Amino acid sequence: MTPAHNRPVRLGVQIAPQHAGYEKIRETAAELEDLGVDILFNWDHFYPLYGNPDGLHFESWTMLAALAEQTSRVELGALVNCNSYRNANLQADMARTIDHISAKGTGTGRFIFGTGSGWFEKDYVEYGFEFGTVGKRLDALAASLPVIEARWARLNPAPTRHIPVLIGGGGEKKTLRIVAKHADIWHSFSDPETLERKLGILAEHGAEVGRDVSQIEISTELRGRNHDQADELHALGTSLFTIGISGPAYDLAPVHNWLAWRDAKNAG
Template identity: 55%
Template sequence: MTFPLRIGVQLQPQHSDDYAQIRGAVRRCEDIGIDVVFNWDHFFPLYGDPDGAHYECWTMLGAWAEQTSRVEIGALVTCNSYRNPELLADMARTVDHISGGRLILGIGSGWKQKDYDEYGYEFGTVGSRLADLAEALPRIKSRLAKLNPAPTRDIPILIGGQGERKTLRLVAEHAEMWHSFTNAETYPGKAEALAAHCEAVGRDPGSIERSSGVEGRDAESLVANAEALAGLGVTLMTVGCDGPDYNLGPAETLVRWRDSR
């Protein structure tokens, strides 16, 4: 399969004590031609003041679904541990309907211990959290198939992670999209591991859309890094954008790059 080159923005829901700043950033993403707008599923900031302002993921996605009309939306990524799989499927179906079929169901096994400790979830181990994700994914798909009304489309599942033995196996088995958390140097090895898992389960690795974050110290290096990833087969390039100002300058640079290719 051939996927179009797309640009994403992760609006990190931290360090803004006025939600209007996030609402405005979402509006600007639509205005400048962004393809996908993500948030993340944490309860506290990941950097800066650890007790700074922060908002919850899925209630925000419901608001984005109403606010927007063109961009796809989703979490990069949902923490599987925080919600019963059937409930998560119902939440995803509901946001899918509110948005008119623009939800991406991004999911991962979870990693930030403070989130677990403060909100009363069992942190477990890397292995136990991955086992929980492996058990949850079929339940999510099963519930999506039972819901009334059904989702407006086959909601694409994006799995975020790069563990070669377990996470990439889950990508091969369940995902339409893979977010690799890699760069041009580390991506090829991870893609090779994914291809091996796809062969083992009888799946064409080309049927999985490839997504990655992209960074750069300036516009020139940002574009160079995006070009390198595109040359390796990554088609969804996402830049992070932090509160409270939500500077979309790097995203605008990538939109111009996308449109010039």
Template identity: 60%
Template sequence: MSRRVRIGVQLQPQHAPDYSRIRDAVLRAEDAGVDIVFNWDHFFPLTGDPNGAHFECWTMLGAWAEQTERVELGALVTGGGYRNPDLLADMARTVDHISGGRLILGIGAGWFERDYTEYGYEFGTPGTRLNLLKDSLARISARLGKLQPPPLRHIPILIGGKGERKTLRLVAEYADIWHSFSDVDALAHRNQVLAAHATAAGTDESRIERSVQWLGRPEADALHAAGVTLFTVGVSGPDYDLTTVREAIDWRDGVNPELLEGLA
């Protein structure tokens, strides 16, 4: 399956002294030409001052859905254990409607222990969190099929993670997009593992878009040659400098020359 390369930006909702900084960054990102604007689903900063300013994920996505006109949006990624999965499906459907059909439902098993302990969730083990993710994906899928009105489109499911035995099996069964922190060699190996899981599940692994973090042009060239078509630049507050985002967009436009033709 041939796909155009896309560029996302993850506006990490940390260290912004007031929400207006984030609102402005969303506007600038859409104007710059990104394809997707992500946030993340944590409750505390992951870098810098651990007790610094931070905002919640899904409330923000509802605001972004109203604020933006073109970009897709979502969390990279939602913590699978933070919300009742049927409720999460309803939240996703609602944001999908608010945005006019532009939501991506990113989800993962979760890993940041402080999120769990300070907000009263059971942290468990990697195995128990992945088992919970498996159950959640099944419930989300079922609930999306029952909601009235239904989503405006098939809401793409993005699963984040790289575990070969459990996570990639879930990717094969449920995901439209797979996000991993992989170099070229690791990606080639995990692609083979994913293909085996897809065969076992009776699904077509070629329908799953590969997604990674932007690491620069040389790395992007190699990863694109290996099949990656979604690259996301992480940007933090308080200033949300989009310089690297614009570099990634320039690279994308060289890989997808039809984009430039459409702007001519």
């Protein structure tokens, strides 16, 4: 991984798979790739998170496979996969398969394995998964990641590259320790003050597990932030910034705004 101070600023756009037909999602993904965004994300839920709770909604992993075939440049992944819904070995195999689908023409995949412990209770209740507790879900994530990594090493064919692992969440005792052990990218919704404190805690976990956490790319959500706040987050080491858009319209005006900011940062 590239040290933080040498990493270019990247913009990931989360296409919330809610309140829109799939034709609109497909068109939006194509337009975002043409605009030059770096990563396309969706999310791993079964129902809308806001708006009409029973509105239109599509599943994450099948959509990612389709986007991998549709696109040719952007990286892609879930922000984030829910570890609770699928066997760890199966997750590894699906990720490897999308990695290969996305490698068309180049031989190198574009899939990012974004994952987390899960939190939206309706998904669990409606689809028959045990919701449990926050602690148990985090323990399950910690147990799954070594299994996923081991399965990647045994699959035939192997992944086309080291599949980057993005872990979302900011819990200081468990989540950041999992990040220190396994993540290539850490994603949170932190403001600058919170991010600075959590980076210190992440470094402590890194020292305990023998990991140089400066090799972990820092990713932060831009929702509700202005350019000055994004500048502060960048100064603290954030190089991947994400913004979410939702159906039915998928307003791209914020994307244009943040692409211009990204380009100015990278030019300077």
